[in-house]
Amino acid sequence: MGLEYGAQVIDRGRVSPAQLSIDGDWLIILDRHVRCAWPEEGCALLLGPRSGAAGLRVSWVWPCLNSWRPDPDQLEPAASRCNRFAVEPGELVAAQRWGRERGWQVLGSAHSHPSGGVEPSALDLAWGWDGCLMLIRGLDPQAWGFWWLQESATGLQPRALSCAEALGD
Secondary structure (H helix, E strand, C coil): CCCEEEEEEECCCCCCCCEEECCCCHHHHHHHHHCCCCCCCEEEEECCCCCCCCCCCEEEEECCCCCCCCCCCCCCCCCCCCCCCCHEEEEEEEEHHHHHHCEEEEEEEEEECCCCHHHHHHCHHHHCCCCCEEEECCCCCCCEEEEEEECCCEEEEEEEEEEEEEECC
């Protein structure tokens, strides 16, 4: 059973992958991209084939601009691009179309926590979905969190993944 999002079906109830691999130099490129946004959160979309329970492979990183804007109906004085991020819907659609032409899909997103750790925040979990890959770059040098979000009785739960950098094809 899947959730249809545009013309793309996002499968629900996936088994958490045992391993995450990132092709080529994408982790270096992603690190530079999100660090360039400092002190704001940087963000990107992660594309690749669905690999199943054995492993998940990021084949392409789609860098995005942080387009978060405050909601005038919600008064959150501490909310800013320094602790929030958003991807423009048109950017997401473009990445989905581009990936679909290559037999890939959007696996999830990456973003930075410029003043914090690598664990998903409550807001990160609220904006995630079941079967979503989430990479978080923390403040400390080489601080990365690799997370698989999985639905449970109490809501989305992050599961830490180990990551290996793979040689590009």
